[in-house]
Amino acid sequence: MKLHPVEVLGREEHGRHVLLRYRWTGEAPRPGQFVMARPQNHAGLDPFLPRPLFAHDHEGETVSLLFEVRGRGTALLAGEDAGLLVSAPLGRGFGTEGSGPVALIGGGVWVSPLKLLSRRLKGSGVDHDVYLEVPEGAPEAYAEFLRTRYESAALIETGGASDPPRAVLDRVGELSGYATLYVSGTAETLQAAKHAAEGVVSAQLALRERMACANGSCYGCAVPVWEAGEKTYRRACVEGPVFRAEALAW
CATH class of the missing domain: 2.40.30.10 (Translation factors)
Known part of the structure; x- marks a missing residue:
């Protein structure tokens, strides 16, 4: 690298x-x-x-x-x-070849990749909705930044919610109304989205993993996946960091 x-x-x-x-x-x-x-x-x-x-x-x-x-x-x-x-851009990102409408879901404070995704979808004419969590304890300056940066996004304040990821997904509503879910967020958000999407809608999850080499040689960022019915591991820095929800062995 x-x-x-x-x-x-x-x-x-x-x-x-x-x-x-x-x-x-x-x-x-x-x-x-x-x-x-x-x-x-x-x-x-x-x-x-x-x-x-x-x-x-x-x-x-x-x-x-x-x-x-x-x-x-x-x-x-x-x-x-x-x-x-x-470095130059690394890894495998979101697949954006399909049609809309699609939903972009950001959980916790890990919404970073969704801005560029929204820009690209808008440039391609793909209808999309954006849902962003404002977690408990987040400074008002961060919430204001989200309002400015994601002009048409629905901001979901989850302070006091017993299950913040569920609260975000409840705001999204009927998942089957979307062609694809694009999700970035905490581990809890990703897991909740994966299970909610099963058998309902295609979902792509952006994983955050600790990395060392970033070229696949150290396997320090390996995540469990299903392939041909067998559990194996794939590297977030090369085969990811975005994975299809159904492929992840969580």
């Missing part, structure tokens, strides 16, 4: 979330793909590995990353102004 030096074009803080924009003239990211990123001027070995981050948006020569600051790695990225080291 090669990391390329890129210019940081802007940084915005929205509660605990940071939106980083950088100049990119290489291969365009597809919805659901990710990049490996680290600060350009950080010379230390802590953290040792770059961070895998979904491509949030891409327009012209600008790619943006949206992430929540959770640890040292994301904190260093959030504070970087001089430049980043990023």
Whole structure:
């Protein structure tokens, strides 16, 4: 995996979330793909590995990353102004060859890949609805960012809900009215969507996994899947991070 030096074009803080924009003239990211990123001027070995981050948006020569600051790695990225080291887009993203209408569902604070997906679907004339969870404890700045960034999205506040993923899916309504569900979110959100979609509608889930090599050689991001009735493992960084819901052995 090669990391390329890129210019940081802007940084915005929205509660605990940071939106980083950088100049990119290489291969365009597809919805659901990710990049490996680290600060350009950080010379230390802590953290040792770059961070895998979904491509949030891409327009012209600008790619943006949206992430929540959770640890040292994301904190260093959030504070970087001089430049980043990023990989080219990696992995297998969402399949968008079908017709609409489709639903984009974001659970918790992991909605990042849905903006680029929405942009591409709109460009292709595919009707789509967007449902985004505003989880309990999320700063108002984050909720306001979602309102601005996803203009026509339905925002579902789940503070106080006993089962937040179920609350989000209840707001979506009759799943059979959609051709496909595209889901990004917490593990609980993905599992709830997988089970709700079984036998009803096609669903694609964007998984967040810890990664090291990002080229498939270390198998550190392997996830259980069904193939020909047998349980096996596939790498989120190569065969994913987006998987068909029915393929996941959860």
